[in-house]
Amino acid sequence: MDGCRHFERCSAPLCPVDELIRHRVWYAGEAVCKNPFYTRLGWIGKQRTIGRKQLKYWLNRPIGLTELAEASQPRQMTFLDLEIKNQSN
Numbered sequence: 658m659d660g661c662r663h664f665e666r667c668s669a670p671l672c673p674v675d676e677l678i679r680h681r682v683w684y685a686g687e688a689v690c691k692n693p694f695y696t697r698l699g700w701i702g703k704q705r706t707i708g709r710k711q712l713k714y715w716l717n718r719p720i721g722l723t724e725l726a727e728a729s730q731p732r733q734m735t736f737l738d739l740e741i742k743n744q745s746n
């Protein structure tokens with residue numbers, strides 16, 4: 658467990674350093690991880706967009722990591738890209 662300095666007090670249901678993140682869900686309006694290290698992740702950007710735009714499609718239902726990642730901009734960094742980048746450092 659490393660990388661997210663915010664983890665102990667991070668209230669985001671989907672936090673990148675949470676080992677069980679793939680089993681968790683997020684609802685529009687809930688907290689988004691603010692760790693600057695992960696801010697470029699496409700799916701976190703998607704969470705921020707959803708929170709801002711409040712599109713009906715995303716509201717009032719559980720949203721998982723996979724759906725967020727698939728809906729995010731392809732040019733943005735994916736969770737996997739970041740994991741690979743971390744390993745090469």
Ligand SMILES: [Zn+2]
Nearest residue numbers: 663667672690
């Ligand atoms: Zn976090």
